Amino acid sequence: MSDPQMVMDESLQRVEPQESAVGERGERLAASSIEMKGLHKRFGNDAVALNGVDLTIRAGEFFTLLGPSGCGKTTLLRILAGLEEADDGTLIIGGKDVTEEPPHRRSVNTVFQSYALFPHLSVRENLAFGLKMRGVGAQEREAKVAEVANLIQLGELVDRRIDQLSGGQRQRIALARALVCEPDVLLLDEPLSALDAGLRSQLQVELLRVQKRLGMTFVFVTHDQQEAMVMSDRIAVLNGGNIQQIGSPREIYETPINVFVARFMGHDNLYAITEREGCRVTTPVGTLELEGGSEGEFVLIRPETLDLKLGHVAGTNHLPGRITERLYRGSHAEYRIAIGATSLQATVNNRGHHLPDVGDEVTLVVSSEDLVTLSE
Amino acid sequence: MSKTTAVIGRRQAIVRETRHLLFTVTPGAAWIFIFLVLPSAYLMSVAFMSNGPYGLPEMPLSLTSFQQLAGQGFLGWSPGNLLTLMRSLWQTVLSTVLVVLVAYPIAYYISQADIRWRPIMLLAVVVPSWTNQVIRTFGWMNLLAPGTPLAELAEAMGMIAPNMGLYPSNFAVTLGLVYNFLPFMVLPLYAAFEKLNFALVEAARDLYASPFKAFWHAVFPQTLPGLLAGVVLVAIPAFGMYVIPELLGGGKGMMLGNLVANQFAGSANWPLGAAGAILMLIATFIGLYAMRRIGKRLGGGEEVVI
Amino acid sequence: MKRSIFKKGLRGFWWLTIGFLYLPLIVVMLFSFNASNSAASFTGISLRWYRRLLGNDAILSALSNSLLLAVISSLVALVIGCLIGYGMYRHRHRKLGWLIVLIYLPIVLPDIVFGISEMTFFVKINELTGLLSPGLSTMIIAHVTFQIPFVALIVYSRFVGLDPSLFEAAKDLYATPRQRVQFFMLPTLKPALISAFFLSFTLSLDDFVISFFTSGPESATLPIYIWSAIRKGVTPEINAIATLMMMAVAIAAIASLWLSRRRTVS
Numbered sequence: 001m002s003d004p005q006m007v008m009d010e011s012l013q014r015v016e017p018q019e020s021a022v023g024e025r026g027e028r029l030a031a032s033s034i035e036m037k038g039l040h041k042r043f044g045n046d047a048v049a050l051n052g053v054d055l056t057i058r059a060g061e062f063f064t065l066l067g068p069s070g071c072g073k074t075t076l077l078r079i080l081a082g083l084e085e086a087d088d089g090t091l092i093i094g095g096k097d098v099t100e101e102p103p104h105r106r107s108v109n110t111v112f113q114s115y116a117l118f119p120h121l122s123v124r125e126n127l128a129f130g131l132k133m134r135g136v137g138a139q140e141r142e143a144k145v146a147e148v149a150n151l152i153q154l155g156e157l158v159d160r161r162i163d164q165l166s167g168g169q170r171q172r173i174a175l176a177r178a179l180v181c182e183p184d185v186l187l188l189d190e191p192l193s194a195l196d197a198g199l200r201s202q203l204q205v206e207l208l209r210v211q212k213r214l215g216m217t218f219v220f221v222t223h224d225q226q227e228a229m230v231m232s233d234r235i236a237v238l239n240g241g242n243i244q245q246i247g248s249p250r251e252i253y254e255t256p257i258n259v260f261v262a263r264f265m266g267h268d269n270l271y272a273i274t275e276r277e278g279c280r281v282t283t284p285v286g287t288l289e290l291e292g293g294s295e296g297e298f299v300l301i302r303p304e305t306l307d308l309k310l311g312h313v314a315g316t317n318h319l320p321g322r323i324t325e326r327l328y329r330g331s332h333a334e335y336r337i338a339i340g341a342t343s344l345q346a347t348v349n350n351r352g353h354h355l356p357d358v359g360d361e362v363t364l365v366v367s368s369e370d371l372v373t374l375s376e
Numbered sequence: 377m378s379k380t381t382a383v384i385g386r387r388q389a390i391v392r393e394t395r396h397l398l399f400t401v402t403p404g405a406a407w408i409f410i411f412l413v414l415p416s417a418y419l420m421s422v423a424f425m426s427n428g429p430y431g432l433p434e435m436p437l438s439l440t441s442f443q444q445l446a447g448q449g450f451l452g453w454s455p456g457n458l459l460t461l462m463r464s465l466w467q468t469v470l471s472t473v474l475v476v477l478v479a480y481p482i483a484y485y486i487s488q489a490d491i492r493w494r495p496i497m498l499l500a501v502v503v504p505s506w507t508n509q510v511i512r513t514f515g516w517m518n519l520l521a522p523g524t525p526l527a528e529l530a531e532a533m534g535m536i537a538p539n540m541g542l543y544p545s546n547f548a549v550t551l552g553l554v555y556n557f558l559p560f561m562v563l564p565l566y567a568a569f570e571k572l573n574f575a576l577v578e579a580a581r582d583l584y585a586s587p588f589k590a591f592w593h594a595v596f597p598q599t600l601p602g603l604l605a606g607v608v609l610v611a612i613p614a615f616g617m618y619v620i621p622e623l624l625g626g627g628k629g630m631m632l633g634n635l636v637a638n639q640f641a642g643s644a645n646w647p648l649g650a651a652g653a654i655l656m657l658i659a660t661f662i663g664l665y666a667m668r669r670i671g672k673r674l675g676g677g678e679e680v681v682i
Numbered sequence: 683m684k685r686s687i688f689k690k691g692l693r694g695f696w697w698l699t700i701g702f703l704y705l706p707l708i709v710v711m712l713f714s715f716n717a718s719n720s721a722a723s724f725t726g727i728s729l730r731w732y733r734r735l736l737g738n739d740a741i742l743s744a745l746s747n748s749l750l751l752a753v754i755s756s757l758v759a760l761v762i763g764c765l766i767g768y769g770m771y772r773h774r775h776r777k778l779g780w781l782i783v784l785i786y787l788p789i790v791l792p793d794i795v796f797g798i799s800e801m802t803f804f805v806k807i808n809e810l811t812g813l814l815s816p817g818l819s820t821m822i823i824a825h826v827t828f829q830i831p832f833v834a835l836i837v838y839s840r841f842v843g844l845d846p847s848l849f850e851a852a853k854d855l856y857a858t859p860r861q862r863v864q865f866f867m868l869p870t871l872k873p874a875l876i877s878a879f880f881l882s883f884t885l886s887l888d889d890f891v892i893s894f895f896t897s898g899p900e901s902a903t904l905p906i907y908i909w910s911a912i913r914k915g916v917t918p919e920i921n922a923i924a925t926l927m928m929m930a931v932a933i934a935a936i937a938s939l940w941l942s943r944r945r946t947v948s
Contacts, residue, residue, distance in 0.1 A: 081850075081854055082853070082854075083850050083853065083854070085389060102853070103850075103853040103854050104853050104854075104855075104856045104857055104858055105856075108854075109854055109855065110850070110851070110854045112847040112850070112851060113847070114845050114847050115847075116845055116847035116848050116850065116851035117851075118848060118851070118852075118866065118870070119848075119870070120869045120870050120872075121869075129852075129855050129857075129865070130855035130856050132865070133855055133856040133857045133858070133861050133865070134856050177855070178854075181855065181856070393773070396769075396772065396773075397769055397772075397773045397776070399765075399769075400765045400766060400768050400769025400772070401765070401766050401769040401770070401773075401781060403762045403765055403766070404762045404763060404765060404766030404785075404830050404834060405766065405781060405784055407762060407826065407827065407830060408784050408785070408787065408788060408827060408830060408831075409784065411800070411803075411823055411824070411826075411827045412787060412788055412791070412796070412799065412800075412827050413784070413787070414803065415799035415800055415802065415803030415804075416791070416795070416799045418799070418802060418803050418806060419795070419798060419799045419802050419803070422802060478699060481692060481695055482695070482696060482699055484692070485692045485693070485695070485696050499939075500700060500703075501699075501700075501703065503932070503935070504703045504704060504707055506884060506888070506931045506932075506935060507707060507888075507924075507927070507928050507931060508887070508888050508890065508904075508905050508908075508924075508927060509888070509890055509905075510890050510905050510908050510909050510912070511710065511905075511908065511924040511927060511928070512706060512707070514710065514908065514912055514920060514924060515705075515706025515707055515709055515710045515924075516706050517912070518706065518709045518710060518713060518921075519705065519706055519709055523723075555702070555703070555706070558699075558703065612790065612792065613792060613793070615792070616792025616793065616794050616795065618793065618794045618891055619890060619891065623912065633792070633794045636794055636795075636798065637794060637798070637895075640798050640801065640802075640895070646802065649798065650798075650802075653794070653795045653798060653799075656792050656794070656795055657791075657792075657795060660790060660791070660792060664790060
């Protein structure tokens, strides 16, 4: 297995599709883009699952739909797969309008959350299922199955029955079963959620490796923002059937556009602006100096952008407070600091020098460019 | 525009699903409707007709059949039919109670056995019921006939007259019913014991001194849903039983099933038979309904009624 | 001390009950080999009653009627019940109360009511149209009616036990509706269909009351033949047929158990 750190570094740059592991069909690797226009879906009479979603996913992109359960991300994925019909709107995959196409006529494959491997078939027969249904000859099937089993490094398992596989193995077989059909788009519905943490991060790396190598368009659904950030080229955050924000992991994490996205990405230091005078704003933690041109009713202070100074020091964007809690995490420490009636979180890297302790009076320092304003 | 296309798309989906539902369900539903619902409805209507010359139903409508069922004949009132009804009820209650008394310890014993043996033990209880009911009853006729060890034992104890078998008799019918329905009670009771929460039993051991109290407060309530399911499975078919009283009961052991069946054979009187069938149906549905109510109250919910 | 007495008592009761359950069957088997025709005393081993069976045309025709009835009705019920079981699964989120009532009706209806309903109905239809005179055809109709619910419920519970995503995976992997049936549903259902067939078959063989009321003069099945033989006077021949029927059921049961065991092991 390749070094995880390297793969992650790779993932930060956009990798152009180079060589195919599945067949030598260069033309397919100009992978397909997806265009969604005004997708609406409701279940029953009141539950709105999608409320007019417009979204374009680029060819060859690892795109993640992120949101809490019930936000519509799974419905959107199922509409892409054709397993659910949109009430309204258009869906174009690879330049072709597939809104009305049933799933078996779409060049789209899904890795299901439960894997959905056929229990009556062996691993080999599971892998070959899609090809067989498409009328691919036995010899070609055999070759492709061998190739894909090789790709996911499970060649020795092909003659097992499904109930002889571990969770991680099942996950990889489910991935391979979808990949072997060489779809225009691969959909992944929380494919790692059933695995334990260690296996999960290992398979995250593996999934990325496969995606980069094939240059295929991946649409990934998850509710785990950490996973989304590690994996994705771009992320769409959904809530209540609406897209809240689309952007790269850094954009979503560092400059969330609203309170929902910020909270969902794990931010706690959100303060309502009570008074505004040019670039100077008043918040419950004190007066802050923002960069010019920033708008919005809330200000976000990311814990890792704060500097901690012992004692009370005056200055712009200097916030005096008292440490009420310290969580020592080895590489860093997390602090909760009381300021007036409210409190603030700060993360301090452990560089070996003195780590302030509970009860210490400190001053938090943040630079204007690290402050983000956002709307409700 | 988009609103209407949405509505049309949705309606098309509903039409498609409904067509699928009809395609899959219609053959079976129609079969049961035509060959069971209609016939039963016809049978019920027969009960409200007059008795014709060959026992066949005739117009005009009348309630004579129900009066006859209650014992009214052209020679005046006779208790025969009512006795048969009472006997059916009594046999049902008695055999159900006896089945419970046998099945309860058996189901418990199986649930406490080594897990490898349990399926085999259950199978051992069920296998005899795979044999045809007529044959099983015939087996008892062999065992209870005059001159057999069982009959001679009963004779020696002065329970029966010399050279008489143990059948035909009400005793033989009860025995046959218990034999026939035992597996139907063991299975649901076993399922209940299998699910038994032994933490509660341990707790009860702590709280109550006597084992009987522990059983009554911790074990019995947990097996009640299974017990009720078993009672439904035993009592309803027992009340309508035909084969066992016919072979083991003779004239004095007759039950409602025989009374009904006779009206469609030799001494034909279809309306009277149909009236008896209605009575049986009413008893069946009252039984099902009561069990459902009790089951719901116990929180067993749907699974109590199979 | 007390506990061990309790346990010993239970074990004794268990073996008593097993004896009670098997005694009548063992007696039937034993006396089928009896040299004399006495039902009370065993005088020696002989196969004379079995030899008599072979020469008895009525028994042979009852046997063939039984088998024909069981096979045909089971096959018809398998197709109809399978469809309805799938329909119940696929549309399980709809309100199908009426369907559930309809399906449970044949199960809860007392046999005797079931039988005479069919009989009166067939007589009436025959009177009106001349069709459906009592015989094998009316018996098949009646048997299918009580077999459908069992097949439907077995198929339904098999589907309910499956991961619903499997149906979607088949669609997703390009299977057309026909291919889904051929390559996914039927193979997945195979064990359930086999056991449904076996169950229908044994239910049919085992049935007496409903057959009795729907049969015609030419269509007596084995249970009906045995019944009338008993009514005419107990003959040892019945022991021999009964023993053969028990053997057949035991073999079928062991075979189906062995099949299911092998399925779960392999």
